[in-house]
Amino acid sequence: GGQGVEFRNFAVSGAQSGDVRDRQAVAAAAFRPHLASVVVGVNDTLRRTFDLLLLARRLDEVCALLAGGGAVLLTVCLPDPGAVLGLPAPLGRPLARRQAAVNAVVHALSERYDAVHLHMGDRAWVEDRSLWSPDRLHPAERGHRTVAAGFHRLLAARGMALGAAPGLDPRQPLPGRLDSWLRLVTAASGWLARRSTDLLPQLLCLAGAELRHGACGTGARLDRRAEEALRRALAAVQPADARTAGARAAPSGPSAAPRVSMEG
Template sequence: MRPTRFVALGDSLTAGVGDPVGGAWRGWAALLAPGLGDGPRGTGGFANLAESGAQTRDVRERQLPAALALRPELASVVVGVNDTLRRTFDIHAVTARLDEVYAALTRQGTVILTACLPDPGALLGLPGALARPLARRQQAVNSVVHALSDRYGAVHLHAAEGAWITDRAMWSADRLHPGERGHRHVALRFHALLAERGLATGRAPSPEPEAPAPGTWQSLWWLATAGTGWVTRRCTDLLPQLLRLAADEVRHRARGTSTRLDLRTAAAVSAALTALPAPERADAA
């Protein structure tokens, strides 16, 4: 069996943020790649096209053409959290873009890796009224990813729940991205899913990190330096709308009508999926 060509698309999670090695980011995709085959390098070529801050639009417009040109046997598409952190969030647009990406790769005969992810509000420890609107958005994205994964036969990782989310050792100083241990956890789980399908024949990555987890001082330093800039950029774009969403959340809770917000989100997801065109068959080649 010849080595597998593996291309990774997505945002900072796949770009490896939180797992620094040699002055650059490594991450779960790079940890997974050597275990896809039995050879010394594991793959017939690994390309990480993921970019920090990428949204579904960036994946469709910039990363997808580059991925298709490489004609990979395996491609990961893990994206959507940054969409939920923007005032322009639109589940219909997110659904259509993800469907285009999955469809284009599948037509080429590529096996897709996908994942549902935890909501950022919970990871950052935001107050309930602020966290719930973000959680609802992430749940909407996860519902779409679940449905599209079934539609295209993707290898899907359920990463939105589980003990790993509350295990501080899994997360980096920014509390939003996995640390080395967390990236290894994701790589291991993907490897197990691929091995079940006979798509990973090499050795699974080690679960044990090579570097110590960030301590309290490192976390505080990140929050005082890079973290401040990160929060400022997100607040400039999202905060006014998020405050309005939080006020709406408080009003509905006071009236006992919070389920209406959940039903509204579920209806939007259903409408977005219903509006998709029928999937095309993969190339005969």
């Protein structure tokens, strides 16, 4: 008979990069997996405490721990939550900046650790509603199957032995309109309750900044701040020899503050 496959899920709903580094990655590394999916970042972008530099360093540690144990990493870049939720531009644009920056960090680390990377950040993932559950934040069954099929294709291209590709058609019946509406209301009310003292007040402040800069014609400042935060985060996750070479080539001057915010 063929060799068996064991699957273990260490994911926790609502976990952030610190949770993944401190608990989930440690438990997963002890299992010594051959494949390890590392999908981190969206929950960080939906928090008042979002810190791109800190997230990048944590994700680098997670990848180093798992890859160092011999695991092939599976990574994805994701669409921004504002687009998936259909938020108006002043609310959605700050989240779009955050997710774009997280995706750039994931791309850099995927290349560094030779991960199997699935690109899910384009409009096709946002616009195909059949891929998403009613809460518009988590994939539906067809979405999960599409992700599995995408990784199957990428792994097969690397010559890794796999069985048949997973089908895309859901096995569970699709929820009716009323059921979908009830699930959406339940999910939305719970999400609002959890984020009412965290993301929502700050998101309103960020939206106010978007409107203020837009009215003054200074919106490019927000983009430049985001670009600078991303530059620092990417520099922080370069290999040590690359950082040393970059430091030798960089002009001298005061060091940057350790905590970076993308918006303000």
